[in-house]
Amino acid sequence: MKPKISFKGFKEPWEVSTLRNFFSKVNEKNARMLYSAVLTNSAEYGIIDQRDYFDFDVANSNNISGYYIVQPDDFVYNPRVSVTAPVGPINKNELGYIGVMSPLYLVFKINGINKDYLCHYFKSNKWHKFMRISGNCGARFDRLSISDEQFVQMPIPYPINSKEQQTICNYLEKIDKLISTASSRLASLKQVKEASLQAMFPQKGETVPKIRFKGFEEEWTKVKLNDICFKKASNLSESSLGQDTGQYAVYGASGYLQNISTFDIPSEYVGIIKDGSGVGRTKVYPAFTSILGTMQYILAKEDNNIRFIAALFENIDFSTFISGSGIPHIYFRDYGEIYVMIPSLVEQQAIASYFTSLDKQIALQTQRLEKLKQIKAACLDKMFV
Known part of the structure; x- marks a missing residue:
């Protein structure tokens, strides 16, 4: 068993194990209220602080004693399904600090395999078929119901050579960094445009904008x-x-x-x-x-x-x-x-040229980001079995 794409120098076949061989469920609860950071497992953003995701505390801070403690590098399965996570997302706590999660989530530790490798594997759709066969959608069709015993029977294909596991991780992490950089650049350009739209047009009660090109002084x-x-x-x-x-x-x-x-x-x-x-x-x-x-x-x-x-x-x-x-x-x-x-036609043309250039930069950065996401999706499809 080998993936469609593999790195040069690795000739060993891959093995298939069950998740059970790497899995240990987290049952420790926040009984003594030692931790107050309530985490959520988002399909789009991974494991993040609830306050960053919702801008307010969804959970009552006085009612989290029954929440599971989530250590750094713990994995969490969220059974809520969505377009971006059709069987629910599995993510690793990469926040660097301890938090707590609702008992609706399955929290577990991983040993015996590269955690980052497994984290990237769960970004692929290779495990979705097993979940669809083994689980059932709830009455509202927004949650997948699967027992712990069924969950740990999930097949996990992986390269025997730990160096190959790490090589796969390193490559995918480079792509993730490129995606993050492109995403930040795009967000910055959009912020520049939003600010420019405010500053380069007169606001209510004004007859000239706050920012103008040199040489233009007439009122609008x-x-x-x-x-x-x-x-x-x-x-x-x-x-x-x-x-x-x-x-x-x-x-x-x-x-x-x-x-x-x-x-x-x-x-x-x-x-x-x-x-x-x-x-x-x-x-x-x-x-x-x-x-x-x-x-x-x-x-x-x-x-x-x-x-x-x-x-x-x-x-x-x-x-x-x-x-x-x-x-x-x-x-x-x-x-x-x-x-x-x-303003005058000449000033209109100057403003138009500025926004045309900015829109072109935004379009190019959007295309770059989409291309990187396509490359990432192709890698997840072809670098895992």
Whole structure:
């Protein structure tokens, strides 16, 4: 037994054991109330402090004497299922301190195998089939019920050579660091954009922004939104696209759909979702493209820059214009009447160039992050059995 991808120099076959051979259940409870940090096992973030996850204490600090004590490097199984953890997550306590967890969790120690190797194995989906066969979903279908005796029968494939175990860990940890760095970089860029949107546009009662490009000193002009842009409807529906092919892209609320042989708009425009989920979300789309009828074209009037308008739109709270008791809608006839502040066309162009550059950086960093996540997923699939 060998994985699809293995590191050079390791020729020994892999073995399969049961989790029972490495497992010892933690039964020690917080009876003397020695520990107050209540932990949670998140599918997305791993084991974290409850206060970091929820921003408040979910558990009553006076009622945690029956909670299990979780030491550093202890493993925890959370039976709650989700899209990201279809059989519930298993994670290792990497916080570096002792906490407590609800009796709803299964807490256990691991010996006889590299803990980090096993931690990475549990990030894969290789053990999910066993859990689906051995467990049962609860009445609400949000929790997997599996006995301890069944749980410890889980097969664990692993390389006999401990150096190979560590080599796998080292490689995956490098990818994790790259993902973490890319994620932090993306978050920083988004924070810069959010701050820029606040600082580079006048706030309520102001006639100039806090930050401006050198050379611009004139006060901004107060106008109605419909003085600088206008809307155009789309008659396209997803079903009407059919098998049409061509060189012109069509976009929907979720992104690119397909190419067709015609286009609606010969210039850049802002697409705004006017109906349904995501109503009010905007994005700049390229020239010679089209959007579906659940969206609307926003086009710049003469002497106005569409990318400046796009940035301006990101400062508008469209939720205040939502109507409809079922499917939410927004109408240009409503939000087009609001007053906004605008500068000269030259200053609009300078602001537009800045946000265009920032958006490109965000898009590139998003692509890099997604690529790294794809690489990680492929490694988890091919480096484990």
